[in-house]
Amino acid sequence: MDWQAFVDNVKEFWDGFSTNGVSYVMEFLFFAVLFYYVFKILQTNKNYKFIAVFLVAVVWCGVSFSLSEKIQSQFLLIVIIMLSILIFTMYNTEIKRVLLDNMVKGKSDRPKVSASGVDVIIDEMVRALQNMSKNMIGALIVLSNENLPEGIIESGTVVNAEITSQMIEAVFYPKAPLHDGAMIVEGNKIYAAGCFLPLAQSDNLPKEMGSRHRAALGVTSVASVTALVVSEETGIISIVKNGAVKKKYADANDLKNALSDYYWSDLTAEAKE
Numbered sequence: 001m002d003w004q005a006f007v008d009n010v011k012e013f014w015d016g017f018s019t020n021g022v023s024y025v026m027e028f029l030f031f032a033v034l035f036y037y038v039f040k041i042l043q044t045n046k047n048y049k050f051i052a053v054f055l056v057a058v059v060w061c062g063v064s065f066s067l068s069e070k071i072q073s074q075f076l077l078i079v080i081i082m083l084s085i086l087i088f089t090m091y092n093t094e095i096k097r098v099l100l101d102n103m104v105k106g107k108s109d110r111p112k113v114s115a116s117g118v119d120v121i122i123d124e125m126v127r128a129l130q131n132m133s134k135n136m137i138g139a140l141i142v143l144s145n146e147n148l149p150e151g152i153i154e155s156g157t158v159v160n161a162e163i164t165s166q167m168i169e170a171v172f173y174p175k176a177p178l179h180d181g182a183m184i185v186e187g188n189k190i191y192a193a194g195c196f197l198p199l200a201q202s203d204n205l206p207k208e209m210g211s212r213h214r215a216a217l218g219v220t221s222v223a224s225v226t227a228l229v230v231s232e233e234t235g236i237i238s239i240v241k242n243g244a245v246k247k248k249y250a251d252a253n254d255l256k257n258a259l260s261d262y263y264w265s266d267l268t269a270e271a272k273e
Helices: 003-044 048-067 073-090 092-104 115-134 150-154 165-171 211-222 252-272
Strands: 139-144 157-162 182-186 189-195 226-230 237-241 244-247
Touching: 115 139, 115 165, 115 226, 115 237, 115 252, 139 211, 139 252, 150 182, 150 189, 157 165, 165 189, 211 226, 211 237, 211 244, 226 252, 237 252, 244 252
Parallel strands: 139 182
Antiparallel strands: 139 226, 157 189, 182 189, 226 237, 237 244
């Protein structure tokens, strides 16, 4: 290890800081933001192997720059950017969710859900879903934390109603004007209904998946939400999250677990604020 080269590089860096200070600061900020988003995306998807590879690459670039006179900072920056582009390409869907969640974070003004009211809300929603399943009534409910694009809400009708099984079933009644769209639930309110969602366009989807399932896959691909789907053809209830069907043939316990994850994680987050 050439320590003299390291000392010389550090001395050269500080000598040039007086004339290139703004450039150095901008490069540091750019790298810090890039590193943050790459690390967060990999951590969210629990891809620890890529985290290790990325950290090793960053450390290698830093050490190489410190010990070598021939390697320029621009070259190392290009290496890191190319690695980041590779990760962004592989996780483009996850990136959309991370960026959208960050954009809407802190904007929530909906009423808080009390712990005592959670069980009642869950029972009402499970009852409605099971009733619609028995009667072969199609339905699509999105559990949101106000992290949906405004265009989705604007495509439907804001109802701001209490969550009851009767209200949910009335919205999805086949002859009701809003039954074809999605219902958006935010906390203890049915915020909107009749909303149009982006459809998943993958050619690998099973042919039996109708428009409601494709819409559920589409919206959960671009936002961190959970979708509950009742098939109009079969009455089967599905739970969709992160762009994939997490549970098909969902029963009462499955629905209660999914709803509990939504409400209790939300309450926990609010308690920390």
